Amino acid sequence: MTRKYTIGVDFGTESGRVLLVDVMTGEEIATHVTQYKHGVLDEVLPNGKPLQQDWALQHPGDYLDVLYQSVPKVISMAQIDKSHVIGIGIDFTSSTILPLDKLGNPLCFDQKWESNPHSWVKLWKHHAAQGEADEITQLAKEREEEFLSLYGGKISSEWMFPKILQILKEAPEIFEETDLFMEVCDWITSRLTDNLIRSSNTCGYKAFWSKQNGYPEPSFFKALNPRLENILETKMRGAVQSIGEKAGELTEEMAQRLGLLPGTSVAVGIIDAHAGVAAVGAVRPGQFVMAMGTSTCHMLIADKEEKIEGVCGIVEDGIIPGYYSYETGQVAVGDSFAWYVDHAVPSYIVKQAEEAGKSVHQLLEEKASNYKPGQSGLIALDWWNGNRSVLVDANLSGTIVGLTLATKPEEIYRALLESAAFGTRKIIENYTEAGIEVNEIFASGGLPQRNKLLMQIYADITNREIKIPDSNQTTALGAAMYAAVAAGELRGGYNTIFEAAENMAKVKEETFLPIVENVRIYDELYKYYLELHDYFGREKYEIMHGLKKMRSLDNEAE
Known part of the structure; x- marks a missing residue:
């Protein structure tokens, strides 16, 4: 029987790690790390422009380097036929967001905007949007918005909309120029597939989306700032798709750059820490x-929803389908x-x-x-x-x-x-x-x-x-497991994450x-x-x- 493989790409805070995994056994065949050339930009931009306190940015080109360098490297190290790779999965720090132009490119790639800090990737630990987070919390309380209770009653500066609101207030020209705001996790899958898909995982935990109600009503965003009234259908457009599903297939161009075959399945992206849940086999309540x-991210699988102070997110089917997944x-x-x-x-x-x-x-x-x-x-x-x-x-x-x-x-x-x-x-x-x-x-x-x-x-x-x-590569292994589910049983993968966990997850x-x-x-x-x-x-x-x-x-x- 021909061995089948999936690739997990784990984008961390300082580097990206690519792991090649045997689908049937979970054996880790080869791994390669690419350090981000620019690291975390928390003092100055690449051109030397100073940053203010609590800023944390990154260079999106570093993420592409991980794909272009480490994916071909693991194929070469393992000496396998690329036709035996059935899927690729992405996990990423979150909420790490970037503004894109009409061609889907980061605004910071444009010389016109490269000196404006708001055109760059805002890393998960960018805390300069605390005032905007407090503003969102206060408005949600005043309007008795239901979504607030799913986030412990308080919005974090690390999430998507506080960062967007900061851009709108401090750099309206960047907001105007932005065609799409995206989690970098979802941007990477869109670059691989040429499909605009947003992950239910990133949207659920970081952007106020829920399986039952979707996003908050446009009236909430209008009350926050009139220019945000139509943001869901404009700068936040894109279908929300569940983790474990297929976001699309590898394009000809990206397949050539990565050394894989066109048509290889690409899984819907997932937050890095969340990918590790399945990788340790923690797929049941408790x-x-x-x-x-x-930092440390805590994930808890439960069979019921309870409103709890300080929870960063309660998302149905958020990490493990069929259950509520809590994050702190x-x-x-x-x-x-x-x-x-x-x-x-x-x-x-x-x-x-x-x-x-x-x-x-x-x-x-x-x-x-x-x-x-x-x-x-x-x-x-x-x-x-x-x-x-x-x-x-x-x-x-x-x-x-x-x-x-x-x-x-x-x-x-x-x-x-x-x-x-x-x-x-x-x-x-x-x-x-x-x-x-x-x-x-x-x-x-x-x-x-x-x-x-x-x-x-x-x-x-x-x-x-x-x-x-x-x-040693738990999050990358989890991403590879979701890639196996996205590929499906017919291609040599699995139909559910429970099946994948039974065969691929390992604990000492x-x-x-x-x-x-x-x-x-x-x-x-x-x-x-x-x-x-x-x-x-x-x-x-x-x-x-x-x-x-x-x-x-x-x-x-x-």
Whole structure:
């Protein structure tokens, strides 16, 4: 029997990864990574023009480089016949959006607009649209819009319409010139197929769309800004299609560029973290998946819909068909650990790591492992890039309490690890208190593979077993699985994501189990975390808001 393959393309924050997978077994045959040449544009544009605080942009050409370089590379590495590749699937960070011209090209490709920051890709962690997000939330509350309850009662600056509204207000000329606003995930599938299709996954979680009601009424957008009244039929046009379906087939031009055959199935795109849900086999109610990297996205499969504070989205058929899929998240996890290592660790720790032939992260993990819970006397809030769940407030910031002249770097590092786990526990309890079961926890992404101390801390703080996927490329594997479903059984794929998960998803036998004594101590520390959480996040949030405003004024003065 001829082996069949699918390709998963995982577009992350710093790079794109392409994975070639055996459809029948889930075996990962070949993988290749292309780093984004321009990285994250958070200080200046490629031409040197400065950016304001809280901006995060990217160069869309970097995404095309991933396709043109890494897809042919995995075919070459695997030495397979391209006719045996039955499908390609795309996953992407979200909400990452870009404005397109009438030819479907990014406006920033045009010299006329390249110096205008609003013509570029707005990355998911672009937080400069917080004011617009608050404006949308306020209007939705005043009008008692039903869609607001599906997003925890508060709109995030990271989503599609706050970013569009910011463009309209700050760069009306860009808004006028834009023919289409699209999630980059959907733009990539349209480039591959020449079909204008929007994903139910990206629209449902990031653009107020629901399977039952579609988008909000035009009257809502008109009330937000008169120029938005017809946006759904103009700049947001395009049929919404369900994940697991086929967005189209590879065009002659793109097939030639990628080294594949024309007519190869292309799956409807999916948010990167969401792709990992199927990849770990979490396709039933009560299964909770943490996609852990620079940030953490939590996905929970449930058989009912409940209105819960701070949920980033509740979408029917959103990730797994037939169920409701909930999303929550923490904006800075790996990013906060990296911040500490890159900017705050003393030079003697760096020297020790170099002498030991280890990374600073590895050295700090080893040193921090020697401490018992609570021994450092520190506790931290995990808000180094704001709070996504459950407070939905990008103006909050990180805090470490308990520092003394005797505090060591590894103690701070451990407190940061613990803060991420405390934030996750708060999110889990938010679900269970609302009557949504959390029965199993899976941790995917780069962090669980690299940091065993972190995962043991998560098990102890949540008092739950943590399962790890048996794959280093979980999101890319998930995208490849949806590609197998889009191709269908007749082409050698699957008819449902449940069939694909049964054959292609894999979890390691080794798990992380809570340690009874650690659980007891962390229960005490968690009470302190909750007090700080509510004090700075609910009662006295003006403190952090005011400090952030002062930073903005200082930047303006410069």
